[in-house]
Amino acid sequence: MNHPCPCCGCLTFPVAQEEAIAYICPVCYWENDVFLGGPDEASDENHGITLNKARANFQKFGACCIEMLPYVRPPKQEEKNL
Incomplete structure (x- = not known):
């Protein structure tokens, strides 16, 4: 059973979020940052954006950030994840 991506919520993570070191979600292209202290902390793995900003971006245009839009599916x- 797959686990939800912290950004888009889709069941794309092969292991729990805490264990998915540097895993990139193919749906939103968020790179899992196990060192992130919270959803409002800038993520070094994700172009310095916060998880909350990435979530808003995914809702707005379908990727964690506009630069990743060509790579998502x-x-x-x-x-x-209904």
């Missing part, structure tokens, strides 16, 4: 049916 829609979630597969089994990845949708």
